[in-house]
Amino acid sequence: MKSLIIGEVSNGTLSSGTLEIITKAQENNLDFKLVVIGTENNPKIGSDNFQVIYLELSPDELSLSSAADILVETIKTDSIELVLASSTYVGRDISGFLSVDLNSSPVANVINFEINGSILTTTNSIDGGESEYFTNVTSDVKILIIRPKSFEASDMTLSENYTTSSVEKNDLTVNVFDVFIEEKTGPQLEDSKIVISAGRGMVDVGNLKYIEDLAGKLNAAIGGTRAIVDAGWMPYSQQVGQTGKTVKPDVYIACGISGATQHQVGMKDSKYIIAINKDEEAPIFQIADLGIVGDTLNIIPKLIENL
Amino acid sequence: MKIAVCAKQIPDPAISVTYADGKIVRPDEQVLDDTDRYGIEVALQLKEKYDAEVTVISMGKLGTQKGIQQALQMGADKALVIEDPALENSNSLMTSNILSGMAKLAEADVVIFGTESSDGYSGVVPQQVSRYLGLPCISYVKGIDISEETELTRQTIAGSEKVIMPNKCVISVTASGVEPRYPNFKDIMAAKSKEVEIVELSSLEFTAEQNQEFVEIKSISSNKSGEKHIDEGDSFNLIIEKLKEIKAI
Numbered sequence: 001m002k003s004l005i006i007g008e009v010s011n012g013t014l015s016s017g018t019l020e021i022i023t024k025a026q027e028n029n030l031d032f033k034l035v036v037i038g039t040e041n042n043p044k045i046g047s048d049n050f051q052v053i054y055l056e057l058s059p060d061e062l063s064l065s066s067a068a069d070i071l072v073e074t075i076k077t078d079s080i081e082l083v084l085a086s087s088t089y090v091g092r093d094i095s096g097f098l099s100v101d102l103n104s105s106p107v108a109n110v111i112n113f114e115i116n117g118s119i120l121t122t123t124n125s126i127d128g129g130e131s132e133y134f135t136n137v138t139s140d141v142k143i144l145i146i147r148p149k150s151f152e153a154s155d156m157t158l159s160e161n162y163t164t165s166s167v168e169k170n171d172l173t174v175n176v177f178d179v180f181i182e183e184k185t186g187p188q189l190e191d192s193k194i195v196i197s198a199g200r201g202m203v204d205v206g207n208l209k210y211i212e213d214l215a216g217k218l219n220a221a222i223g224g225t226r227a228i229v230d231a232g233w234m235p236y237s238q239q240v241g242q243t244g245k246t247v248k249p250d251v252y253i254a255c256g257i258s259g260a261t262q263h264q265v266g267m268k269d270s271k272y273i274i275a276i277n278k279d280e281e282a283p284i285f286q287i288a289d290l291g292i293v294g295d296t297l298n299i300i301p302k303l304i305e306n307l
Numbered sequence: 308m309k310i311a312v313c314a315k316q317i318p319d320p321a322i323s324v325t326y327a328d329g330k331i332v333r334p335d336e337q338v339l340d341d342t343d344r345y346g347i348e349v350a351l352q353l354k355e356k357y358d359a360e361v362t363v364i365s366m367g368k369l370g371t372q373k374g375i376q377q378a379l380q381m382g383a384d385k386a387l388v389i390e391d392p393a394l395e396n397s398n399s400l401m402t403s404n405i406l407s408g409m410a411k412l413a414e415a416d417v418v419i420f421g422t423e424s425s426d427g428y429s430g431v432v433p434q435q436v437s438r439y440l441g442l443p444c445i446s447y448v449k450g451i452d453i454s455e456e457t458e459l460t461r462q463t464i465a466g467s468e469k470v471i472m473p474n475k476c477v478i479s480v481t482a483s484g485v486e487p488r489y490p491n492f493k494d495i496m497a498a499k500s501k502e503v504e505i506v507e508l509s510s511l512e513f514t515a516e517q518n519q520e521f522v523e524i525k526s527i528s529s530n531k532s533g534e535k536h537i538d539e540g541d542s543f544n545l546i547i548e549k550l551k552e553i554k555a556i
Contacts, residue, residue, distance in 0.1 A: 062470065089464060093446055096434025105400035105518050108429035121522060131526045139518035172443045174470050182466035194555060229483055236449060236462055236483050243423060251555045272553050274546060285535055290549050294538025303543040
């Protein structure tokens with residue numbers, strides 16, 4: 001199946017989601033080319049094993065819709081049958097734009113896909129990960145938006161071997177007048193070995209200092225549930241779950257989180273799950289390796305003290 | 308200025324979703340998707356500034372229309388709704404194709420969405436609608452500042468960025484950007500007399516198609532045989548022991 005992978009740049013190289021998709025494509029012997037979208041100068045995103053094209057966009061414009069114009073051309077000219085994108089801000093924007101021009105609805109939140117001859121079967125996770133939902137995609141061009149961490153990325157040597165293509169902006173471009181780069185201190189959610197997450201059980205935003213102290217002791221990243229993000233206790237970028245990030249750390253410590261299915265989707269594949277919650281019946285205990293029924297606000301300070 | 312804001316009726320999120328033949332079973336009484344309250348709030352703030360007309364657009368099983376009423380109670384002026392057997396279990400492209408047509412019927416300059424529905428959560432409908440309508444797309448808006456001009460702050464992977472809202476555009480709003488208002492008794496009563504117009508599918512240009520065939524649902528046993536302890540004041544020791552055992556510390 002002739003394929004196109006939509007890649008993204010992160011810190012001068014390919015994003016982890018892009019590497020995961022490339023690995024999956026290589027394992028399936030797909031005939032693919034990689035088109036990378038980014039705003040960084042001279043990133044190291046090339047390969048000697050497959051064709052790489054870089055669409056370099058200006059950080060001062062919203063011009064993804066112009067990038068989509070180019071991708072539509074490429075897909076038509078190269079008779080591409082399968083388009084693979086990551087479930088990120090950029091990946092979802094681009095896939096949405098492409099799908100209209102190609103009259104092919106994207107399959108979103110895909111966690112796996114299989115190809116048998118001309119049949120492509122996708123897997124989605126439903127019921128908070130307790131069930132898997134399989135469908136065959138029937139359109140000529142198939143667009144899949146893949147959840148990060150669905151595949152293991154293999155080690156890959158990247159080079160300077162790629163071509164940069166200029167993007168002619170269309171009349172849908174919007175100017176950006178201010179760019180704010182969030183200062184990232186400490187381990188990041190997606191690649192930290194330990195993640196500590198907070199939920200409503202922390203009672204008050206002021207109590208998040210315990211989570212911060214514990215994270216400091218364990219060199220862990222901090223996450224939160226949708227409820228506390230909506231309450232404004234944490235930025236959206238730290239939300240773990242269905243509409244937030246997916247994490248798979250070695251250890252996940254859920255503090256005062258009941259474990260709604262929407263949250264479980266984002267963390268249930270963590271290697272070792274510790275849950276602390278007052279409510280003995282909380283669903284989080286069904287997926288926890290170690291469950292402590294008790295008050296998070298009593299237990300965490302003692303834990304910090306004794307580490 | 309005319310604004311169309313999308314409101315989806317979804318099964319009560321407190322109750323587990325059930326499936327039949329791979330389709331979500333939708334009860335008669337569905338509620339307004341919480342995600343949409345953020346989009347509606349932004350629409351209402353723009354209404355207050357620009358004296359705009361706000362039309363709710365909604366597609367799917369109408370049932371008791373509770374969710375539509377909830378949107379009108381917040382302060383939208385009227386609603387355009389559509390329900391048709393041909394739209395059952397629509398994919399994102401079919402949905403956005405229909406919603407684009409409804410935005411046109413509402414003569415909308417600005418079309419506003421939440422970032423993704425809580426039941427389907429494909430997260431691509433706003434982008435698709437922008438493409439259908441040929442309008443700029445400002446996705447993942449997490450802040451709005453209405454003064455001389457309207458400034459929108461977008462969430463990005465690296466942080467955020469700001470743009471001036473174009474006169475015509477499609478916006479998606481994240482669930483943390485604004486504080487959705489709660490209707491009071493007067494709002495609730497006023498909503499009852501607001502117009503809810505039912506749109507016929509034949510009046511819209513509809514080209515998108517179904518492109519997924521349901522195969523099966525497999526349940527995967529995920530219940531772990533983990534251990535559970537009641538805290539008696541010393542469970543921090545247990546946690547430390549386990550962290551050592553798995554060599555996390």
